[in-house]
Amino acid sequence: MQTDDLIKLMTQDARVRHRFNPVFAVAVIGGLLMSVLLLIGTIGLRPDLAQAIQTPRVAFKIGLMFILAATCTRIALCIGKPGVSLKPALAILAVPVLLLVSGIVLELRSVASGEWAARLIGQNPGFCLLFLPLLSLAPLALMFAALKQAAPGSPSMAGAAAGFASGAIAGSVYALHCPDDSPLFVATWYFIGITLVAFGGWLLGGRMLRW
Amino acid sequence: MGSHQAVPQNLELRIVWCDGAVDTGFEGRMNQSAREVEWGNWLRLAVDGDAVAYDRFLRAVTPYLRSMARKRCNMLGVSAGEAEDVVQEVLLAVHLKRATWDTSRPIGPWLSTIVRNKMIDSFRKRGRHISVPIDDVMETLQAEDRRSGLEPVDLEKMLAGLRDPQREIVRSISVSGDGIRETAERLKMSEGAVRVVLHRALKGLAMLYRSE
The missing domain is CATH 1.10.10.10 (Winged helix-like DNA-binding domain superfamily/Winged helix DNA-binding domain)
Structure with missing residues (x-):
């Protein structure tokens, strides 16, 4: 095929129907909604959510997860767009990290050391490890569908970023159910759950996000 | 070990869009060249459905891609006939991924990153069994619209x-x-x-x- 012929074909397909930013936004919002519906339809919100959210630990847990989800989602968006620097998006990641570190320090100061282990293990860490990845499936699938239209420099890294983002979204949703409120619990089990999803995203990204 | 690595990571595809302004594609630059502004305007019209502007854009970019692809072919010992295939592959990538360009931003960083990534990809595939002497790749490209001698x-x-x-x-x-x-x-x-x-x-x- 002559390059000239190819150009003729492309000019007849000039218009872009769906820009990447709105496509990605729809994917994220859709994934979040599906994840919330899955939570409500299965294990449900915690019954005392309205009061619990006024306690510092629960407010911290839910707030932290939402901030983490927002920052990771922004990274996943930027990683799909050629020529957009990731530095500003990565720099904001310091906010949730510092928040978590301060949460841990405050918790260790306010709780006697004999109780640390019990706080860390909580009531049902296994359930958290099972349910968080489950809640991340819809956001992950939709984010991948959006990223297939993007042009990431490294498909694996884009997959990992989508994994972190959907894991963090799942974490914010699971936090509406989770009865374990200690920052020690969040730092351990949520973190492991989110990392598992990110690892899955990394594996899948290398295969599915090539372009 | 490693002597047959296809296209080394450090092969830097320097993209020279215009008179001496070098864009490495990694970061945006403060100054946009006049050409970049013009290309950006064309592609902005194109994504809204202007086929004429898109034709201008593609025909303006193609000679640069061709010149880059030929340089790399020489350098990597890939047959020159493949250059035009590389050009077409890169053009298709630009076309299929143009929805990721944020039209409020300058076009330079977007275009050079996508071209660089696709070109490396394309040559890596072609150069799988070639050992590569890396010469200085910093020369300035010249936009010469020579017709391809070999049929793609x-x-x-x-x-x-x-x-x-x-x-x-x-x-x-x-x-x-x-x-x-x-x-x-x-x-x-x-x-x-x-x-x-x-x-x-x-x-x-x-x-x-x-x-x-």
Whole structure:
């Protein structure tokens, strides 16, 4: 095929129907909604959510997860767009990290050391490890569908970023159910759950996000 | 070990869009060249559906891509006939990924990153069994629109990889030079349907290049 012929074909397909930013936004919002519906339809919100959210630990847990989800989602968006620097998006990641570190320090100061282990293990860490990845499936699938239209420099890294983002979204949703409120619990089990999803995203990204 | 590495990571594809302004593609620059502004304006119109502006954009970019691809072919010992295939593969990537360009930003960083990534990819695939002496690749490119001396991948061979009606529509637009409307009338399809099929056909062509 002559390059000239190819150009003729492309000019007849000039218009872009769906820009990447709105496509990605729809994917994220859709994934979040599906994840919330899955939570409500299965294990449900915690019954005392309205009061619990006024306690510092629960407010911290839910707030932290939402901030983490927002920052990771922004990274996943930027990683799909050629020529957009990731530095500003990565720099904001310091906010949730510092928040978590301060949460841990405050918790260790306010709780006697004999109780640390019990706080860390909580009531049902296994359930958290099972349910968080489950809640991340819809956001992950939709984010991948959006990223297939993007042009990431490294498909694996884009997959990992989508994994972190959907894991963090799942974490914010699971936090509406989770009865374990200690920052020690969040730092351990949520973190492991989110990392598992990110690892899955990394594996899948290398295969599915090539372009 | 490693002596047969295809295209080393450090092969830097420097993209020179215009008179001496070098864009490494990694970061945006403070100053946009006049050419960049012009290309950006054309592509901005194009994504809103202006076929004439898109034609200008593609025809302006192609000589640069060709010149880059030929340089790399020489350097990597890839047959010069493959340069035009690389050009087409890169053009298709630019086309299929143009929705990721944020039209409020300058076009330079976007275009050079996508071109660089696709070109490295394309040469890595082609240069799998070539050991590569890396010379200085910093020379300034010159935009010379020389016609390709060697025929790129045969049209019929490419078309054979597509299904109907994609094949029919590609043939109609590229070879016969018909527009969307004429093609739609002749094939008794709606214009919208022809557009959808054409878009899929271009995706299909990109897949064919990738799997080659």
